Amino acid sequence: ATPVSVMVGTGKAAEMGVLFRKGEALQTLQEAQVIALDKTGTLTQGKPELTDLQALEGFDEAELLRLVASLEKSSEHPVAQAIVKAAQGRGLELSEPVDFEALPGYGVGGQVGIYRVEVGADRYMARLGLDVSAFGAEAARLADEGKTPLYAAVNGKLAAILAVADPIKEGTPEAIAALHRQGLKVAMITGDHRRTAQAIARQLGIDEVLAEVLPAGKADAVKELQAQGYKVAFVGDGINDAPALAQADVGIAIGTGTDVALETADVILISGDLRGVPGAIALSRATLKNIR
Ligand code: ADP
Ligand code: MG
DSSP: OOHHHHHHHHHHHHHTTEEESSTTHHHHGGGOOEEEEEIIIIIBOSOOEEEEEEEOTTOOHHHHHHHHHHHHTTOOSHHHHHHHHHHHHTTOOOOOOEEEEEETTTEEEEEETTEEEEEEOHHHHHHTTOOOGGGHHHHHHHHHTTOEEEEEEETTEEEEEEEEEOOBOTTHHHHHHHHHHTTOEEEEEOSSOHHHHHHHHHHHTOSEEEOSOOGGGHHHHHHHHHHTTOOEEEEEOSGGGHHHHHHSSEEEEETTSOHHHHHHOSEEETTOOTTHHHHHHHHHHHHHHHHO
16 A cells, blocks of 8 residues: 555544554455454443342342442442442442452452442352352343343342343444445454343344453454454453454554553544444545555
């Protein structure tokens, strides 16, 4: 490619809020066959709300929410922020947890007053040796609505099921439709519950779902797609996404995302609007056509 056509291309991209950090990405982007996207904060707003809380008999729901939120105050996970916000909205007095521990991709635990509290995904409860099948039907119903089911345990006993929902970003459905029109395969890579991920993918018409991927496994998920023979562009926003952004043939970061993601990416979507992805691909194709 001539430096001039690349300059013109990157200039046009900047006008639509797409920043090419590396000129060569303008060329590699038109070779992409699969666009893989992180879910939380990329396809969705990354601002979940607590939508459901159902306690087993013998547990008071307000007290449970207070205990769980007290614990989550020490976590920076979007799920934690949703729970804390819900508790504060109900005017509950939170206390400081002791011995707080976070297991990335699983959940959190700690001591709140006289109680040992744990909250997290079903696989976290499984690690603790707790059976969550009492909530089986409820969890399936919540996940099919695209909500993330979570569980709380108090003093080693399963106590409640909770759910959070993270709204889809405004430009997401249109972006995916445009990618399909461009002939691209669209995949989702997420740490979230499989059934929840599948419900959201169905809603958006996403072709392939890689769910329950642990934070360290996202780069491997990209490798898996590459091993199938695809050139892959990965779109993500989080610290967890940096290795996948580096592994991908083109790494695209959400401008409002974490610094590590921005530093690793080849391309940045300034406002986080996913419509910039098909926009950049169209530009990339047009630029290369002009050169040939
Ligand atoms: P993602 O960013 O795609 O949601 P993560 O790997 O960060 O993936 O988290 C995966 C799952 O682990 C979450 O969907 C949630 O069920 C659980 N989890 C992680 N951190 C917490 C937390 N602080 N509180 C409750 N659950 C958590
Ligand atoms: Mg994310």
